[in-house]
Amino acid sequence: MTTKAQTAPLIPRSALFGNPTRAAGQISPDGKWLSWLAPRDGVLNIWIAPADNPDDARAMTAATDRPIRQYFWSPDARAVMYIQDKGGDENYLLYRVDLASGEETTVTPFENTRVELVGASRTIRDKLLLGINNRDPQWHDVYLLDLATGDLTLVLENNAYAGFLADDNLTVRMAMSQNEAGGTDYFRVENDTVEAEPFETTAMEDSLTTAPAGYTTDGKTLYWIDSRGRNTAALFAQDTATGDKRLIAEDDKADIGSTMRDPLTGEVEAYAVDYLTTEWHAIDPDIAASLEWLGERLEGDFGVNSRTDDDTVWIVWNDPLVKPVATYIYDRKAGTLTPFYVSRPELEGMPLQPMHPREIASRDGLTLPSYLTLPPGSDADGDGVPNAPVPMVLLVHGGPWARDGYGFNSIHQMLANRGYGVLSVNFRGSTGFGKDFINAGNKQWGLKMHDDLIDAVNWAVDQGIAAADKVAIMGGSYGGYATLAGLTFTPETFACGVDIVGPSNLETLLSTIPPYWAPMVKIFHERMGDPGTAEGLATLRAASPLYKADRIEKPLLIAQGANDPRVKQAESDQIVGAMKSAGIPVTYVLYPDEGHGFARPENNIAFFAIAENFLAECIGGRAEPLGDALKPSSAEIVEGASHVKGLDAALAS
Template identity: 75%
Template sequence: MTAIENFPLIPRDHLFGNPTRAQGKISPDGTWLSWLAPLDGVLNIWIAPVGDADAAKAITNSTDRPIRDHFWAPDGNSVGYIQDKGGDENFLLYRIDIATGDEICLTPFDNTRVMIVGASDTILDEVLVGLNNRDPQFHDVHRLNLNSGKMELIYENNAYAGFLADDSLTLRMAMAQNEAGGTDYFRFAEGAVEATPFESTDMEDALTTSPSGYTVDGSILYWLDSRGRDTAALFAQDTQSGQRTLIAENDKADIGGTIRDQKTGEVQAYSANYLKTQWTAIDPDLKASLDWLGTQLDGEYGLMSRTDDDQTWIVWNDPLTAPIATYIYDRSAGTLSPFYVTRPELDGAPLQSMHPVEITSRDGLTLPSYLTLPVGSDAEASGKPAAPVPMVLLVHGGPWARDGYGFNSTHQMLANRGYAVLSVNFRGSTGFGKGFLNAANKQWGLTMHDDLIDAVQWAVNEGIAIADKVAIMGGSYGGYATLAGLTFTPETFACGVDIVGPSNLETLLSTIPPYWAPLVKTFHERMGNPETSEGLALLKAASPLHKADQITKPLLIAQGANDPRVKQSESDQIVGAMKQAGIPVTYVLYPDEGHGFAKPANSIAFFGVAENFLAECIGGRAEPLGDVLEPSTAEIIEGADHVKGLKAALER
């Protein structure tokens, strides 16, 4: 085994700082390139004429919170983005005029969250937006002119969780949760919602069945549908006759994304993601382009943006052991030109491969998982270290989400510090069929947690992990899993890192954002209904807060003060309980963050604290804290003494 000391520490800011560039796109007419890049240290939107990168200029001037997404208006006259305040997730819509540079907020309302209801390939200057400024629970639908800012109320909503429109920006469908915890789908007729749904799901299909949009002429409605089967398949439904045609299916994974013809809206390609994402092209010309890209690029690649004539694509490429790169692909000329490298500072860094693995749970489920080994531990490239190593079990959020294959900054940092990193798609993770998903119903802290314990045991049995040097770490549900790990199975883990994780499922459900209220039955049916004695008992039993006195191993907690999903009180409660029981805990609060870290300085500061915390617990190496806290807003509420260098960093 090659000594880890022979490999350099990858600086935290190379992994968690601002990218040099990100999210490259091309205007619909192919004349402009756009991307995100720092301006005075904050991510903003930049543009440049195609072929003249030296003329690049920033068109936004955010000085505090980074802009993390942007899009071109269909007519190419403007660029838009959404932004909240301090992580409160009340996103508003902003527009920048390309000709004048003027920026305006198109939805200037307080305590409002905008959502895009519909866009069009033929009506290029308007979209449908949902706004909950009248009633925080429900989004009213408005028709918005992206150039003038004029907004017209189309539908006042007092009942529905979502809508679907066609290319003419006509509302065609409304969705509402039904008593079974599934979804009812209602047609619009003459601007009103019909009384009887034309399609329905029960709870077991609710998260694996959904409409996927109309063709441009409105004659076909696509569905991703698991009804009568396990994995979600892609169907085309004739909107006049109701007849369905099966387009695509996969026996191990749900059909996921699609690529559509921009003129007709017909599906040209579809993807399924089991251990890796696989695209299958239906359209021969598109297949030829994807196949050609596969001969030019190593690792994973995909389509980010395309012109209206479909002759120019912006393509991303993830080689996994080199920084992600983005290219401009001219389909007519058959050329692939470099656009940018997202993190060029990682070029030549000792990045580690990610290994897809399948782990069997104690009751026979296959858990698709991802393993990254410590730098220098696997000189034979066998996918197994020469000797067992400390390990971090990194648990994804959701829980109705999933881990995937590809470059992962947290995996890379932890592997560089000397740890194996294991991410497990436990039952309840999405993308693997409804049986796998529904196996988690009302299993928080039970079989969902057993899957994580089984994965740790697998890693120990396989000679990957040292049994008494395993940490658990994660955000949101992963934070909950961390707290559950240290309370329900304290002998399994040496320590834990909880990021915005709920500690009390009863209070979690009582404080959900108002716009989640139309979907609350999902939580009740899948977690436990606090309005019933049985459900309340289930939630209490699964809440780490009530077993806080069982914690015996070091715990680091990070929380955003403005988190609308997992309120600060979730972390405050368990920290208070641990203090009352005389149990040490380190608690880091970010007053300008929400459900996770948006600001790089805060992310860098947190991972600085976390890697030094882990080094003391399970023996890896760490970049010293130094002055990492100074640019951040981190407040150390409790336990500065429990992390090496943290007290000194506070005194700088």
């Protein structure tokens, strides 16, 4: 019998994973210019237009290889600036494009260097503070950048600290360093000299849930997101003169997340709590009125991308969930909401599916905030349970110290459109739900963290959501590790797996971290296992899928970026080699021009073309034929082309 899911229009891969029509809309600080990312000759570049004439657009950059994905306005509104790496190596350099002349300059013309923004000012608009690790890759020295001349002046040579915080005068006020316990020590900085003793410190248990959140413009208040002495991280304001702290906001279920700050004073005006969905709470009455006004006019979720210095104009994104994301220009003074763009207009009218937030109980009593998307037509009454069990993909997030959230998700939509239920689970160790939830994952890679995923699969089967013999596991980074763990530790649970840049050997993973992560390595040892101790090394090896590769009995697809600085190519090479030695088939796709994930749309489209045809053979969904999807990409099929329907033919054409 043909189901509605099988007759729903097939959403083209290019509509989900190709270039957006526009993205990342902003308004210049002075309100005179609109900016966004859009394709130029097929590659995402920065475009601008006068705010009073949005149709008079021009491209400001001319990237021809990798898309520009992060940019910002200089504080003086005289330039747009962006960071870019080479081939996914994550050595980000800073570039500046002058508005008047169109001239582009490389602000940090160094090799093997990663630039960080240390500070920007609301009052000193022609300068920035940068962290640059060109002297020693482990340590970022602090430099003052003169935006007008491009001159870099050394402010502080760094040989001990993981990061710095500055105030609005571009004065370095704080240095951070990991302590022996795996927590963080915070040191005052006076006259560019770091004090000997910390004025604040955290234990390891608070290391991922406590951090300073910046100074007000006058420097009198320092904000903290802080979990010390509590479970969920609350928002505090600290008097910098007396050290006294005042509680601003807290929530029992989730950490305080994003804040809205006054563009000129830096004072917190609103904050967000993100448990199953995001809820904004305004402190300032005018901000409360604006958020309420927007909420009455926008369907689904929304947020503020960018604000003018006088706060009269906002760039607002809107995610209706079952329609493509749209962006608007909100004139607060005039009370108008003007369409700016729809990021992916080709998705309009497509059968996009709602996402259902769910709470799933783990076997030992934790609550796992999760998200479920179902195939079109499979859930007649819209209650989040299909009329009959469906094939399912367990989509596992990376990190693992990150989280899944509510909102439009291209992978969820593609997989649901192909006939699968899609379940994303915030397993223990995920962030955002309090420190107890994070710390429950300490040294639990492949153990209780993996149990949570199995519990979620069992829940989906018990609820009549998933067909027990047609569950795949898929994910990137830690999600790739979870895929390998699923097929080695619990080979009976999953019908197949898709591993994207996942580590297979935790010992070699920790021995090859990027040099600029070295100041924070203690946190990995405390939360994963210390390879310098016999006990820690045994923990890491026991949790490494590489040593159990001979247990794999279900189809496996592996994708890897050759330039990945976090999860080296050797992580995929090792397990592919072990599987070949054991005579176990595997399909291995390598991208020579990518790193930790795939930035180029051509490579993303090629990967999902392979992945959806792989899944269709394993668990019976439908797939858009491979066609010519591989031709524009750099994909190299290292092993196992014959295991994916149509892949041999696509390579031969």
